[in-house]
Amino acid sequence: MGGTKASGRLRQAAVRSVGGLPRQFWWLWTSTLVNRLGAFVATFLALYLTVERGYSASYAGLVGALYGLGGVVSSIGAGVLTDRIGRRPTLLVAQLSTALSVAALGLVTHPVAIAAVACLVGMATNASRPAVQAMMADIVRPEDRVRAFSLNYWAINLGFAVSSTSAGLIAQYSYHLLFFGEAAMVLATALLTFWKLAESRPTAEPERETRPGRDADISMWTVLRDSRFMVVVALNLLLATLIQQAFVSLPISMGQQGLNSTDFGTVIAVNGVLIVLLQLPLTRFIEHRDPAKLLIVSALLTGYGFGLNAFAGSSAAFYAFAVVVWTLGEMINSPTQMGLVVRLSPTHGRGRYQGMYTLSWSVANLGAPLLGGTVIDHYGADTLWAASAAIGTLAALGYGLLLRSMRAAEAEEPAPMCPEPPSPAPEREPTH
Template sequence: MKKLYLGYISSFQGLSKEVWWLALITLINRAGTMVIPFLSLYLTQKLSFTLADVGWIMTFFGLGSVVGSWIGGKLTDKIGYYKIMAFSLLGSALSFVALQFLDTFWSICFGIFTVMLIADMFRPAVFVALSAYSKPENKTRSVTLIRLAINLGFSAGPAIGGLIITNMSYGGLFWVDGITCFFAGILLLNVLNPKRAKVLDEVKNNAPKSAYNDFPYWLFFVSMILFGFIFLQYFSTVPLYYKEIFTLTEDEIGLLLGFNGFLIFLFEMPLVQFFEKKAWSNLSIVMIGCFLTFLSFVVLNISGWIGMLVIGMILMSFGEMLVFPFSNAFALNRAKRGNQGEYLALYSISFSVSHILGHNSGFHLIDLFGFEFTWYFMIMLGIIACLLLYYLNRRVIIQGND
């Protein structure tokens, strides 16, 4: 037991002080964005919008994320990651507070689009900052630490948000969101001043290449959209499957989804450290993670035994633990070829596109063809993603630039 504990602690060692500050800022920021999990409830119960209206508003949510990631990447290359992160955090603070004063359909659409545009400018900028503040050999673990902060933030946020709604109403939620984003921005300005922070891997490229002309990277982009499409089902259609087919209660569904966060907290850092020691490419490990994720849908169709839900969640969780850190590491390494902001913006946009397409398509497939067909469809997409990653990995190995 002591050996396991020491191994777990050692997986966090060697990361720079700046990376730990970035993780704390991300934790505060993500815990603060507690409006998001309650957005559909707020729109239907508080503002009395129809489900069709909410669907369109969530489309603007996704579009704002795509545009924000793209602009954030472009501006990061032009004026630097530090200014973009600061603008995004402080701008999010104002936009979250302002959002509560909008109550018509089109004003909400514009408002949520603007909020996500400003908020998701942070994503490519923080990845470029992470690359700068990490030694090359620590980058995958640095990404994993940020993911751990995001997961902890998303776990704490809804719980705190529920208490705020109960005691202060939805208005309090917007104010707390704004205050936490503002606090994260102030913390960034004070602890990560570029004049004092130690840059460990400054990439200088006198002839930067555009990510948009990098064909292998576009294959990677498509494979991440496909992975995101199937992965996101666990946060939209799969809970409905738990409810309608296995008649689980909301508490039981919450525990099962919470099990995912517990597994990530417990195993992701040691798992990443273990795979980093293997002489495997980043894309090979991503392919394994993608395989485990679509395998989680295979087990859902194998049997009606309730234990398959737990097995499926375990497979998906371990798949997620491999795909996100090592796909991010591939993107960071590839970004050294050219404009880092462009490369990392495309990486972020791939998951934004998955959000736009995945949830809505999953619900429509279930409505038309049922759960079993939908899970087979997800399996097919997973196989295509794995084949793309296999081809890409072979191509990258030949070119020698992973």
């Protein structure tokens, strides 16, 4: 009897998590999952350059920074294209370009060519993000968006958990298999986009926003003048800079301690596994709680989680424990912060706003490798991890001040933030 009740509760929880979303969302979700199942290269690029090719940590940091520079360029451009030519065309161009450039990166050998192609890979890979996020906001009802973004984030990390573990084993035999395997998976994603995803860009001119300073015609200058949104972007940049150390500085630091690619693959997979297991129930737990406290706690967990790496030495288990701590911070931050992003993004400028938000991750991709590689080469990895704890503390203070100012502004302005024009509810599909 108890087992029947428990299974019934689990079934109800599953329905609450995944039920009632439109069919196109699930095709978009599937394309995200397939893409992330083959996302090998960015995770293992630093190890490929330092272990397989014999380059220095500084050179690996430079290549990672150029990868990030490509993302900086494409974030804004793809955001504008998402609003102008549509979500689906932007996705297809980005996916096909990613497949070609990743395959090319596995073939080039000259250091200048590696750096140049890595920049192209960064451009192509990041170009799809504003389109995916804008399409998701288009096709999902407002009351379901936080849940939809959590499900998409869950798919990203499910794919990452599988790909990071398998890639660590594949790299023991051939790094080239990583490059060509990712190219094949991205091509499969492009086929899904072509066959199953319809264009979702709103065709009718939406009503004007009621917030002062908002115009019906959104430009990038409009986004830059939105001070609240830009503070969110800046704070996300701080935390994204920390999280990116997991893919550049962490493998280098572990390699210096005598650990290999399999050790790193197993340790970093803890991040994806935890998110896969806990993200959905955690989202239900935190969605109605005070966002100020959640964001502050998430920043502290992220910063101090990376700070713990200073005490890991050659223990893969301790590195895994540190991953648990900063992953909890990431899991709390993601749905809470995306709630702010969705509220602050007007319907008719979603591509540009999502492009600017994606830019914070791209700038982190650019700055984190340079910062991490340089600090490790000149001051040692322990200094980098101590600085990470300080950055987490700074971000926590920033979130506290931001939420405090937003509450004060809302008390003076009774109108809700970023109200959306009414729209018909999308057709509901059976749960997958």
